[in-house]
Amino acid sequence: MAPKKPDPAAKPTDAKKAEKGKKKAEKGAKDMYKVEGAKVTRARPTCERCGTGYFMADHHDRYTCGHCGFTRYKQK
Numbered sequence: 001m002a003p004k005k006p007d008p009a010a011k012p013t014d015a016k017k018a019e020k021g022k023k024k025a026e027k028g029a030k031d032m033y034k035v036e037g038a039k040v041t042r043a044r045p046t047c048e049r050c051g052t053g054y055f056m057a058d059h060h061d062r063y064t065c066g067h068c069g070f071t072r073y074k075q076k
């Protein structure tokens, strides 16, 4: 009776990892602003309740504030 040996070749290949060079850009504060020449505009709406400085999360149909929970639905 042969002992069961783990076969390294049997490992499923990670197809997603093979996709090199397609690194998703890290999300950060730099994505919250757009620089147009000398002007800096905010790419996300700010919370009406918390005021400027509190960005709202961009969801497919609404914006929400992670600080106070305020939700604003997008206009169609």
Ligand SMILES: [Zn+2]
Binding pocket: 047, 048, 049, 050, 051, 054, 065, 066, 067, 068, 069, 070
């Ligand atoms: Zn808020």
